[in-house]
Amino acid sequence: MVDLSISLNNGLNLKNPVLTASGTFGYGEEFADFIDLSRLGGFVVKGTTIAHREGNPYPRMAETPSGMLNAVGLQNKGVDYFINEIYPRIKDVDSNILVNVSGSTIEDYVATAEKVNELDNIPGIELNISCPNVKEGGMAFGTSCESAAAVIKEVRKVYNKHLMVKLSPNVTDIAGIAMAAEAEGADSVSLINTLMGMAVDAETQKPLLSTVTGGLSGACVKPVALRMVWQVFNAVKIPVVGLGGIMNATDAIEFILAGASAIQIGTANFIDPAVTVKVVDGIEEYMKRHGVSSVSDLVGALKVK
Amino acid sequence: MKKILDFKLLTNELLNQDTYLLGLECTEEMPDIKPGQFVNVKIDNSPETFLRRPISIHDVDYENNILYLFVKMLGDGTRKLQEAKYGDIVNIILPLGNTFNLNYSKNPILIGGGCGVAPMLYLAKDILNKTGNKPTVLIGARSNNDLLRISEYEKYANVFFTTEDGSAGEKGYPTQHSVFDTESFDFIYCCGPDPMMQAVAKLAKDKNIECEVSLENMMACGIGACLCCVQDTKEGHKCVCTDGPVFNINDLKW
Numbered sequence: 425m426v427d428l429s430i431s432l433n434n435g436l437n438l439k440n441p442v443l444t445a446s447g448t449f450g451y452g453e454e455f456a457d458f459i460d461l462s463r464l465g466g467f468v469v470k471g472t473t474i475a476h477r478e479g480n481p482y483p484r485m486a487e488t489p490s491g492m493l494n495a496v497g498l499q500n501k502g503v504d505y506f507i508n509e510i511y512p513r514i515k516d517v518d519s520n521i522l523v524n525v526s527g528s529t530i531e532d533y534v535a536t537a538e539k540v541n542e543l544d545n546i547p548g549i550e551l552n553i554s555c556p557n558v559k560e561g562g563m564a565f566g567t568s569c570e571s572a573a574a575v576i577k578e579v580r581k582v583y584n585k586h587l588m589v590k591l592s593p594n595v596t597d598i599a600g601i602a603m604a605a606e607a608e609g610a611d612s613v614s615l616i617n618t619l620m621g622m623a624v625d626a627e628t629q630k631p632l633l634s635t636v637t638g639g640l641s642g643a644c645v646k647p648v649a650l651r652m653v654w655q656v657f658n659a660v661k662i663p664v665v666g667l668g669g670i671m672n673a674t675d676a677i678e679f680i681l682a683g684a685s686a687i688q689i690g691t692a693n694f695i696d697p698a699v700t701v702k703v704v705d706g707i708e709e710y711m712k713r714h715g716v717s718s719v720s721d722l723v724g725a726l727k728v729k
Numbered sequence: 730m731k732k733i734l735d736f737k738l739l740t741n742e743l744l745n746q747d748t749y750l751l752g753l754e755c756t757e758e759m760p761d762i763k764p765g766q767f768v769n770v771k772i773d774n775s776p777e778t779f780l781r782r783p784i785s786i787h788d789v790d791y792e793n794n795i796l797y798l799f800v801k802m803l804g805d806g807t808r809k810l811q812e813a814k815y816g817d818i819v820n821i822i823l824p825l826g827n828t829f830n831l832n833y834s835k836n837p838i839l840i841g842g843g844c845g846v847a848p849m850l851y852l853a854k855d856i857l858n859k860t861g862n863k864p865t866v867l868i869g870a871r872s873n874n875d876l877l878r879i880s881e882y883e884k885y886a887n888v889f890f891t892t893e894d895g896s897a898g899e900k901g902y903p904t905q906h907s908v909f910d911t912e913s914f915d916f917i918y919c920c921g922p923d924p925m926m927q928a929v930a931k932l933a934k935d936k937n938i939e940c941e942v943s944l945e946n947m948m949a950c951g952i953g954a955c956l957c958c959v960q961d962t963k964e965g966h967k968c969v970c971t972d973g974p975v976f977n978i979n980d981l982k983w
Contacts, residue, residue, distance in 0.1 A: 450952075454954045486947075694954070697950075
């Protein structure tokens with residue numbers, strides 16, 4: 425028997441290290457035809473804001489080599505809609521449901537987090553200070569230690585369950601931001617959000633996205649994500665949740681070895697909606713093959729020398 | 730219920746310079762598929778193609794467990810799919826999306842432009858099966874060379890066509906066809922390039938005919954998770970993959 429379970433602090437205990445990335449897994453329900461949601465360590469529902477957001481105009485997606493750009497812009501119906509319409513439908517899934525909380529101002533983040541704090545079956549939030557696709561807020565909070573610290577500090581005051589902070593890779597020193605998050609009381613950090621990128625159609629001489637720039641995700645970002653997970657793992661004591669281009673169990677193991685206590689699967693869900701459970705099975709198979717009894721023994725076990 | 734299934738390629742027929750017909754045998758029981766729905770096809774051997782390709786359903790042969798896809802080569806993904814050989818496995822997610830209005834009216838017309846004719850075969854077949862009446866199918870093409878599988882459509886429908894160069898049928902666009910002067914239609918189903926669908930929508934509004942169009946915005950997931958394929962509607966952004974692909978023109982901002 426191998427033990428896939430892992431604890432991420434402050435009451436967030438996962439039956440296995442496989443989570444899904446916000447914005448790629450809807451509210452989980454969209455995947456219920458394909459997988460048993462209770463087999464997941466958890467899932468992070470789409471970015472939720474205090475008020476309804478229409479998101480950016482179409483086109484908001486462009487395929488790129490081994491990846492894609494998106495500029496959805498946090499389209500969602502607001503936190504009250506989530507609480508009244510979505511939460512009752514998904515709250516009894518035997519898994520950990522985390523809400524990705526976004527905002528344009530510190531007050532927005534605080535108000536949304538305060539509401540989600542009241543939901544018994546939501547053991548944590550992922551504070552999104554790294555969305556590259558909104559004009560105000562979002563990534564702006566996650567690109568300096570001071571602004572990250574400011575928003576985390578205020579949310580921490582009203583949110584007492586697991587507080588995961590999602591970091592932007594569009595910075596010069598992600599470890600510095602992670603340390604700032606840890607200092608303000610974050611229970612864990614997740615990284616990476618999408619990398620800022622753009623795509624151009626040479627024939628029409630136009631950008632492919634309505635917003636010109638967008639966020640890059642998919643297999644192509646994995647080396648950057650792995651490097652950042654490694655750097656952050658070596659800089660903080662709180663658990664690191666790794667994501668960015670994980671397409672299969674081997675990718676997931678690589679992130680765990682680099683220091684991720686848990687991983688999130690994002691864009692891969694679009695290509696194979698059943699990929700998450702295959703990754704769970706693949707991690708178990710890897711552990712048996714390598715004689716590892718507990719997944720926690722693999723976290724950061726990279727043999728550097 | 731949506732499923733991820735492997736299909737075995739049985740036939741792969743090039744119909745003209747850039748369009749082909751795939752016959753795919755389901756390795757399990759074929760799910761129940763309704764006219765207007767689509768599939769999302771995984772593309773192998775194309776480094777340029779990261780995401781699946783959404784393709785409308787051309788026909789379903791339940792007796793022989795075969796799905797037919799009518800595909801236009803637009804990029805490397807659809808070109809690589811055309812190179813698939815007999816026996817190759819093609820992984821497909823289906824059935825996806827909503828359906829055309831299946832409460833069939835007395836005298837509907839199905840308008841397809843370019844490869845937008847693809848879903849009209851399965852719809853015409855269903856209309857004939859359910860009502861006993863052949864609907865009208867009007868096909869718009871660039872030229873005679875682009876009028877494909879006409880004899881198939883004629884099995885289930887009264888078929889008319891327009892070509893832009895006048896090489897077959899009436900010269901011009903579908904909305905200019907004389908069938909609108911001689912017949913009185915009570916429902917329009919339409920699929921094709923956006924400008925054509927918008928022209929058809931205008932004609933439908935002018936003649937006060939109910940009209941549905943099938944849209945084909947770029948998608949990543951096809952199951953309503955990524956929110957990339959949105960169409961701006963009177964009720965805000967809606968996903969073409971799950972709220973559509975079929976929309977009543979009254980719900981659009983056209």
